[in-house]
Amino acid sequence: MKWSKNCLGAILVSYLLITLSGCTVVKGGCRKVTEGVRGVLGVSLKELEDNRKGAIKKNFNCEQAVCYAKVKNRLVNNGAYIYAQNKGLIAIFVSQTDTTPVGIFFTKIDAGNTQVEVSSPSPYTKEVISARVFRALEDVPEPKNEKGLEDAKETINNK
Secondary structure, eight states: OOOOHHHHHHHHHHHHHHHHHHHHHHHHOHHHHHHHHHHHHTOOSHHHHHGGGGOEEEEESSOHHHHHHHHHHHHHHTTOEEEEEETTEEEEESSSSOOOEEEEEEEEEETTEEEEEEEOSOHHHHHHHHHHHHHHHTTOOOOTTOOOHHHHHHHHHHO
16 A cells, blocks of 8 residues: 555644644643633633632531532522532533523531532622522522522613
8 A cells, every 4th residue: 555645744743733732731731621621611610719719608507418419409490500510519500591600619517517609700690599509408499489590680681
């Protein structure tokens, strides 16, 4: 089989690109590359971490796993879109159409107590979601006539 110069050139360029990409990951670390990709896709957690200083916080008398399950259930029932999760964090978009990011952080205080922090770059969204999250943890049902975030934004914009 005979290889043309163009074909060999393309193979060599591909090999160099793959090698350079591998070196970048090894030298720069996978975390940086992953966070960069998340940022491009619009699902970065960095913004939520940065806004954590101004998070709305409250302590609850429940184990971290129990708090996490209650909050996740309430968020799913309210139509939130969960884009990242682990045992100490649930990151959501308010809905499939409202991509305002919100982070709910769970910090174990001791065996039966958990601190819950709600972080978002939007103060309004942070307040609304924290109220819903805290009601879930206090076993308070959602008000039947409560307007959703979309309805509330419409009302604000129409004034």
